[in-house]
Amino acid sequence: MNTTVRIKLSAMMFFNFFVWGIWFVTMGTYLTKGGIMASGTQTGLAYGTQCLGAIIAPFIVGMIADKFFAAQKILGVLHLVGAIILYLISIQTDFDSFYSLLLVYMILFMPTLALVNSISLNQMTNAEKEFASIRVWGTIGWIAASLIIGWMAWESSPESLNITFLISAIVSAGFGVYCFFLPNTPPPKAGKKVSFSETIGLDALKVLADKNYLIFFIASILICIPLAFYYGQANQFLNEVGMQSAAAKMTIGQMSETLFLFLMPLFFLRFGIKQMLLIGMLAWVLRYLLFAYGDAESNIWMLYVAIALHGICYDFFFVTGQIYTDQKAGKESRSSAQGLITLATYGVGMYIGFYVAGLIVDQNSMEAGMHNWNKIWIFPCLFAIGISLLFFVFFKEKHKIKIEE
Template sequence: MGTYLSTVLKATGLQIGAAYGMMAIATIISPLLIGVIADKFISPKKMFTILHLLGGGVLIYMSKISDSNTFNWVLLLYALLYAPTLALSGSLTFAQLKGNEKLFPGIRVFGTIGWIIAGISIDQFLGSKLSLVSTFTIAGVASIILAIWSIFLPNAELNARENINKTSPLIKSSAFSLFKSRSFTVFFIASAFIAIPLSFYYSLTNQFLNEIGVSDAASKMTMGQFSEALFIIAIPFFLRKWGIKWMIVAGMLAWIIRFALFSFGDAAANSWMLIASILLHGLCYDFFFVAGQMYTDAKARPENRNAAQAMITMATYGIGMWVGSILSGFVSNQNTINVTTHLWDKIWIVPAAITIVVLVLFVTFFKAEKDTIVKEIRL
């Protein structure tokens, strides 16, 4: 989307940052409310279907917009529909697994395969001009297909739903009680802050690779998804061996190395640094965000798992990504020589520094015991 906005709609760095901020704003507003509604009043599957069906229509309309400011407002509408599905997809999956969380990584890997198909398709099958123009139409059609497909998912309601006193206040079945755990509170705060560097990666990497002359940038970025697929499958092994704390620490160390490689890499002699940085994506993402989903599901009670997943989504793709999108747009603008030239080495130092601070604080204050967490996740 960053490349689309900069080349087709001629958006500035601040406008691109604002565009990524729309998803973050929506993630702050909608997922927790939708999560509680799905826990209490409506089937999560029905909610998931409705949101993707409506979102698909909005995406198709977005492909016809020619003004970046109008684009951003319509993007906010789509984001309000899409953001809750991030948490709902996790809740639906865990409900289907019925306590067998060890199967989650093997299922989650198919989401990664979807990313790979999308990235390769953009470069290899559609052509750069066609792919930029039709990006949102393709995404809209995919969203509608997903909505139709989800109708046929098995009905796996949360067992605890029947035991909820439906006259009790919503707050009693909310996920806020999780903050009684110091470790979960530290994890929640770290999730919000580590999403700031994630926003830099999402909003700037494709633009960065294209600008410095890397060919077939979208295809090369799919190597990160191949890496993600491998590390997802490896999560149960490392969780048993290291525990949740040191898995998350390893993920954050990978973020620091990734941005350092981006700072020193180029499309010529040091192109290997760019490839290595992309290949670190699996370690960066899986060992923090996917493992974090499993940790959250294990810590939550059955009746508030939808809300708990929504709350973590709000921390990461909401608060963290919103701050990160604004900051990445500002840093990009401050290091712009002209429309097509940036001081990328200085840009990538910022998310690396943020990750170092989060890492130090997390290691200091997160005290979860390895055996306890492994038992909770039932590996």
């Protein structure tokens, strides 16, 4: 890959995740503390739009991007239309209109996650060695977005957080134009006859015939229920307990994720699949215990450790799971299988999780808009313990991930 292409792809990853990260982390704080004054349940529904977008995304990518139009052109159009919707979101004052527009936006945005991967992989001859160095710029984009929020101290005035949607709209518009100058990625199935079941990924269901994979698949859905508590409630929690520039400090989690991503091959050599997945699950248990008993004073170290655990929480379970899925599915249906596990986790599992998290937050609300966070965090902690125990008992796969040269 030449330097010009590498720079273009790195910038693509950076801006695609920047336009998401600039508003997503603080949306819960904005909805509950800003001008909309949403309930916990409503906040959960708002975050759940990501999941509905993830469920619909395979249809958009499978039916349109794979058969009719070049990926970079679809990416550009989605961001240009998305910019208009983001602007409209930034000026809403009631939850119903906010939610309706956000749902439309996430249906447009979630397919971009697959499109940027397709555009990148199309330019690579050795994805195993080249992709990580490109994909990491997406994480850097997310970190940059959160640092800007911290530097501007927008969280100290939650009603001003609507500016994050406006900034996202401006960047999305510029990025949408930029996308048309990305390397050409023609539709791979243009002119080919593909069945409807293959288009929507139903051919991947055969991987569920493997008992161990079926257990992993169910566990993946269930572990996303406590996972959603972090994505939907962590920023609101950290702001309520008094942590300064919470969004900026939450980037410790993305830094940890990046570090462990590069260390994963070393762990694959040492641990088996079952051990790797269990370590990831138990990291969620520890994280929520630290949140439950930490504070912004003498126990602030607990909050920092809980945030830093994100690398283990995410990489050990989800990255291991993606590689496990790839090896179980084989070359013929690996893309469909990855789409299936993404739909199950980021779609079904997290949608349930965001809704449950909203209910638990509402049940533990107090006066002056505050909450009993100890009880809130204990729920996902116990839930994760239960899933970990069931996974330990029933999952029998013990071989290690195969690392290809």
